[in-house]
Amino acid sequence: MTDTTVNSWLDVQSEVLARIHSRKWKPGELIPNEAELAVEFGCARATVNRALQAVADAGWLDRRRKAGTRVAMHPQRKAVLNIPIIRKEIEELGKVYSHKVLHRALANPLSKVAAQMKISEDREILEIHTLHFADETPYAFEERWINTGFLPEALNTDFTAISVNEWLVSNAPLTEGRLSFSATNADDRHAGMLGVKSGSAILRMNRTTWHNEINITLVTLLFAPGYQLDTLI
Amino acid sequence: MTDTTVNSWLDVQSEVLARIHSRKWKPGELIPNEAELAVEFGCARATVNRALQAVADAGWLDRRRKAGTRVAMHPQRKAVLNIPIIRKEIEELGKVYSHKVLHRALANPLSKVAAQMKISEDREILEIHTLHFADETPYAFEERWINTGFLPEALNTDFTAISVNEWLVSNAPLTEGRLSFSATNADDRHAGMLGVKSGSAILRMNRTTWHNEINITLVTLLFAPGYQLDTLI
DNA sequence: TCTGATAATATGTCTATACATAATAATTCT
DNA sequence: AGAATTATTATGTATAGACATATTATCAGA
Numbered sequence: 001m002t003d004t005t006v007n008s009w010l011d012v013q014s015e016v017l018a019r020i021h022s023r024k025w026k027p028g029e030l031i032p033n034e035a036e037l038a039v040e041f042g043c044a045r046a047t048v049n050r051a052l053q054a055v056a057d058a059g060w061l062d063r064r065r066k067a068g069t070r071v072a073m074h075p076q077r078k079a080v081l082n083i084p085i086i087r088k089e090i091e092e093l094g095k096v097y098s099h100k101v102l103h104r105a106l107a108n109p110l111s112k113v114a115a116q117m118k119i120s121e122d123r124e125i126l127e128i129h130t131l132h133f134a135d136e137t138p139y140a141f142e143e144r145w146i147n148t149g150f151l152p153e154a155l156n157t158d159f160t161a162i163s164v165n166e167w168l169v170s171n172a173p174l175t176e177g178r179l180s181f182s183a184t185n186a187d188d189r190h191a192g193m194l195g196v197k198s199g200s201a202i203l204r205m206n207r208t209t210w211h212n213e214i215n216i217t218l219v220t221l222l223f224a225p226g227y228q229l230d231t232l233i
Numbered sequence: 234m235t236d237t238t239v240n241s242w243l244d245v246q247s248e249v250l251a252r253i254h255s256r257k258w259k260p261g262e263l264i265p266n267e268a269e270l271a272v273e274f275g276c277a278r279a280t281v282n283r284a285l286q287a288v289a290d291a292g293w294l295d296r297r298r299k300a301g302t303r304v305a306m307h308p309q310r311k312a313v314l315n316i317p318i319i320r321k322e323i324e325e326l327g328k329v330y331s332h333k334v335l336h337r338a339l340a341n342p343l344s345k346v347a348a349q350m351k352i353s354e355d356r357e358i359l360e361i362h363t364l365h366f367a368d369e370t371p372y373a374f375e376e377r378w379i380n381t382g383f384l385p386e387a388l389n390t391d392f393t394a395i396s397v398n399e400w401l402v403s404n405a406p407l408t409e410g411r412l413s414f415s416a417t418n419a420d421d422r423h424a425g426m427l428g429v430k431s432g433s434a435i436l437r438m439n440r441t442t443w444h445n446e447i448n449i450t451l452v453t454l455l456f457a458p459g460y461q462l463d464t465l466i
Numbered sequence: 467t468c469t470g471a472t473a474a475t476a477t478g479t480c481t482a483t484a485c486a487t488a489a490t491a492a493t494t495c496t
Numbered sequence: 497a498g499a500a501t502t503a504t505t506a507t508g509t510a511t512a513g514a515c516a517t518a519t520t521a522t523c524a525g526a
Contacts, residue, residue: 230412
């Protein structure tokens with residue numbers, strides 16, 4: 001019993017998680033240091049380190065130099081969310097994906113959009129509206145603004161063949177961004193496009209993408225009712 | 234230029250990400266193997282390995298033994314979602330958190346709930362409805378079912394002092410779970426409780442929690458309109 | 467008693483080396 | 497030619513040892 005001989009860092013990880021889950025190590029409690037655990041588990045400290053880092057990444061442990069490692073007070077704070085890629089989602093449902101560009105224009109951004117993109121209102125950007133279908137049924141409506149100052153090639157691209165998103169994936173150097181989800185009531189226009197009653201609750205996803213300090217694109221996706229965003233903890 | 238001497242794995246990571254972002258390494262393309270990169274960067278293979286694993290974890294690279302490492306086709310980007318902890322959220326807004334237990338009963342689960350919890354319908358479970366407030370304003374409504382077969386102590390606990398969630402955090406051995414988000418129209422009852430018009434779009438969060446194969450609890454949270462779930466990519 | 471220097475400590479990371487493992491390529495046998 | 501076997505290769509992982517760094521504890525001096 002005393003000698004829990006394991007070797008792989010995954011074994012160490014399992015054991016550590018088991019102790020947290022079983023409350024042998026309680027929230028807030030300091031756990032033995034790496035060297036001690038290495039002796040107990042009969043492996044190298046580096047192996048323990050690898051395991052503890054993984055567990056800490058998942059949010060179960062808080063680690064600080066010198067202060068040591070303790071069980072997180074609020075476990076399970078983090079979940080990994082796979083950002084929806086519409087074509088893939090639809091195809092994984094066994095349905096046929098298609099899309100239709102409803103609107104495309106160079107225009108001055110609305111002040112709200114300009115503010116979010118942090119560009120001036122008198123600078124023209126590309127505005128594209130797309131409707132995504134799963135087997136001919138509307139799946140999501142997309143409003144997108146592209147910073148053509150940064151991506152002038154977008155002006156000469158035909159987005160009926162390739163969707164805007166996929167074009168960006170293979171043409172824009174993405175770095176970081178922000179996602180936000182909220183619920184909203186469909187207005188008449190959106191309801192009409194998605195083929196639902198006006199006022200229906202729809203899930204809205206907002207996404208901004210930056211390269212260095214420049215905003216490349218801003219998207220709002222409105223998903224047809226019934227859409228569900230899933231994630232495992 | 235040729236000799237990009239770096240030492241820390243973070244430096245390697247930055248350089249790798251820069252090459253992906255700048256499209257020096259294009260989506261689908263095979264990148265040099267670890268040994269070659271180690272020589273180029275003037276560091277040990279283990280250091281390159283650490284960096285590449287981190288980049289792969291973030292979804293930018295696909296790695297397979299023998300086959301090598303290539304840039305992901307779909308930067309199927311993963312986002313780390315901070316699971317909302319209501320009390321903390323409210324306090325971070327600088328508001329005062331409070332909650333009120335509206336309903337508490339031992340009852341047979343609705344068939345829908347029983348199905349989700351994978352328990353039989355004739356087994357009694359604890360049903361608790363709680364309303365969460367931020368500065369006296371309704372913030373979210375919570376419907377929760379607790380598997381009292383697994384957590385009999387819940388029967389003797391007074392949830393007016395401590396919220397159900399916080400009690401569970403410190404009393405239930407959690408392991409894994411599933412989260413899902415969707416939008417729904419408020420029915421009269423929910424609208425009344427949240428103090429909004431019937432039919433308002435609200436964000437619904439569903440969460441199940443398992444320990445080994447046993448479902449411990451199931452929660453549905455309905456957030457007052459305006460609620461936004463944020464995450465960085 | 468307060469302040470600043472110093473020691474102690476736990477995690478963070480790098481290195482070199484070795485072997486494990488998965489997947490592909492090459493080879494042999496039928 | 498086709499199947500089974502054997503190399504080869506790139507990543508995956510373990511190890512011991514060393515040093516870096518952040519943070520806390522301790523102690524000396526004003």
